[in-house]
Each structure stands twice: as structure tokens, then as C-alpha cells.
Amino acid sequence: MCRIGVLALQGSFREHVQALTKCAVHAYEVRLPDQLKAADGLIVPGGESTVIDKLIKKYGFKAHLDHFFRAGKPMMGTCAGMIMLAGKVLGQDIGWGYINLTVERNAYGRQIDSFEQDIDLNLNCRKGQDFKGIFIRAPKIVKVGTDVQILGMLGKEAVLVRQNHVVACSFHPELCRDLRIHQYFVQMIKKNKRES
């Protein structure tokens, strides 16, 4: 059975664990670097990126995460999690460089501008699907690098992307009951596990 870790330093980790459990995989919380070893995949949840970044540095996670990434194990980041996975974050020295994106924190405005809007999903080459996008003090993808596939759009902006084994989105699939994005990620992990 697949074991998927959810980084549980702060934020919406419980919702990710619940969503994964509904997808019939074993999900568990990761608070210390050693706990990464048992995982076939990792989700970095929404939360406050400044807090997650500080705790990552303080607890020496980075080398373990680099190892996880280089081993080709799938990773997914939502909202703050996308900021953590990104190659570049405007004006800030955070971002692990696992996906070729430039992102801007809080680019849609303060909480008062947080919003819900349907996005156009393009999973498994099936176009024309809607997905309820919940954007909370959301980061914006300001530049999509080469080799990055766009899997979801909000108007003309990319909001769900994938590069090889890394998926990132600027909204919160863990806050709605729709499991399609989690299922897509679980399929990636299962495929990766079969092939390695």
C-alpha cells in the first residue's frame, strides 16, 4: 500500500490527510525529517510559508527533502506549499527549487480579496472540467518555466502545474470535497512506485 507523508509543521495538513485517506491510501503526518523515509510521496500543505520555512530550516529538513526529490518521489504543494516547492519567490529567499516556477506571495491581495472561482481543469488530457478553486491570500504563478505542464487555469493564469514528479497549485483542493486532484497525485505515486 502507498504511504504518503503530509508535512505537518503548520497549516491545513489534517485536511490533506483526510482527503488522502478517502483516496484509500495510508497518509501520515511528518513533523521531523526522519519521518520522510517511509513515504512514497509528500504533500506540502497550505499555511503560512514564513512559518513553514523557519521550521524547515530549524529542524534540518532541507537535505532530507533534496534526497526525497532526487529519488524521484512525487511531491505536491498547495498554496504555501507551492511557494515552498518553487524555484523562485519574488523578493524572498524561500523556495526549494523543485519546480521551475516564479511565484509571488499574497499576489491577489489581503484576506478581504480572498475568493472562490471555478477553474478550468485539464487532468489526464481531459479538457473542459470545472473545479472549485478556493484562493486564500493566494500566491500567483508569475512565470511558468520550461518543461512545466499547465493542468489548471484561472482565466489566462496557470494555477495548477506539473513538472515531472512535482505538482503545485495556488489554491486549496484540500478545502473542498472534490478529490480529483488528490486522486491524480495518488495515481502518480502508484505509477512511480510500480516503475521504480
Add this chain to the structure above:
Amino acid sequence: MEKGTIKVKAGLAEMLKGGVIMDVTTPEQAKIAEEAGAVSVMGLEKIPADIRTAGGVARMTDPQILQKIMEAVSIPVMAKARIGHFGEAQILQAIGIDYIDESEVLTPADERFHINKWDFKVPFVCGATNLGEALRRIGEGAAMVRTKGEPGTGDVVHAVTHLRAINDDITRIANLPREELMTVAKELGAPYELVVYVHDHKKLPVVNFSAGGISTPADAAMIMQLGAEGVFVGSGIFKSENPMKMAQAIVEATTHFNNPDVVARVSRGLGSPMQGTVCSGLDEQQMLSARGW
């Protein structure tokens, strides 16, 4: 595009979970809090311990101070409005504050009614000492609850009492047969639909933090184990001997609440916590957590 929906209001509270919200009075303190790992800051003119000593009417903070705090940090900024004072809440919304705390720490502006929080796009957090009070606030539109301790005392006892009271009620209701729920709603003075939610989900419909009297990493770890989803620390940080160290330690203890080795490590050599006031020595007039109806 829909803004100000309950989903995005309650969603921000979901993102703060497992974190520490710190009271600050200046942009400099806000930066220290952010640097220490605060998930959000609460902008105030005086911290609760000083409000207690100062006496007089405690009101909303000057918007200019709040705006300077908002400029100083990238994390969300909260501010307090007086219970029932929708005029103050309108001002806070107008300057773009991220969360309004309708708070018993300030002097209540209405002795019967709380703010109709559905009127606002900005989310509200409200205090509660029991399940009925929590569900009434949610019924009025609160998107987050904090169990009330006794603010500005540094004594965690009331935070524990009220969190246990809410959890006990949730457990009791979750185990009742459905036909009893209307009577429970009547007894609690709470909306029936929300009582049904608690029965079905074994939890409050919104995130519940703990506040009031938390002043050490051990306090934070205990209150998290009792089921709080995060903590507010008011006077506990900037009334301690070494605010930066204390703030960092409470942040780590909140994340690793279930790991006594980590909590022990971060608890060492912090200097004195705030001196505090013992809650049982307060008379009824001095009890802020009794405010709210």
C-alpha cells in the same frame, strides 16, 4: 468571482492551524513576532496585562498604528473590536485588516447583542467559554472561535477549564440520539443546525484556538493536547524577559506539542516568563472572560 464567502473566511483560520498568533503593539514587535514564526499578529494599543492595570474604557486600536503593523509584516494582521461595536468593525474592514476579533478584552459596547458578522467580508474570531456561546457566535457569522482564558493574567487555568467544557459538551452531543438534539439546542441556546453539525462531525464547524493565560511552551503543548487547533499568546511574549526566545519556543512547542523531547529542549534557558496574576485572586468585576452573551 465570489469574495468574503464563509469558505474563504473559515479557510484562512484553517491555514493558521498549528500556529501561534501573537499580540503586538508596535511594528517593531510585529517584526519580532514574524521573525520568531508567528502565523499572524494581533495589533493592539496595549497588551491585555496593561489594559488590566490601566483601567478605563478599552477601545479599538488607532487605525494608523494598525496600518503601520500591516506594512511591517507579510503575515495576516488581526485587530480587536469591542463586543457589539459594528462601527469599529466597519473601520477595521475599511483599512483591510485580515481578521477581526470581537473581544471581551475591550470594554463591551452592547450589553445584549454581538455584531452581525454576516454583514462583513472580513472574517471574525470570537471568544467562548462553553459550546452554547461558541455556536451562538458561529450562528452570528464568526468564522473562527477561540476558547477564552483569562486574558493578561499569565494563568492558564481558565483556558483549560473552558476548553475542557467545550470538548466535554461536544463528546456528549456526539453520543446522543438524534431526537434529543432539539432539546439540547434549546438548553444551550444554540442554533439547531449547528448542534446537528456537532453531533454528526464530533467537532465545531469552524477552527478553535485557545487564548488567555498561555505563557510558556509547556502551556502551549498542554492546551494543544487538550484539542486546541492553535494558540493566541497575548501578554506572554512581550511581558517575558526574552520575547524573541520565548516566542520561538512557543512556536516550536505548538508544532511539536505531542513530542515532550522537543518541548523540553525548547523550554530550557528562556529567562522568566511573565510574572502574571493568579485567576482565583480576581474578583468578578475583574474577570474579562465573563463578558459576552
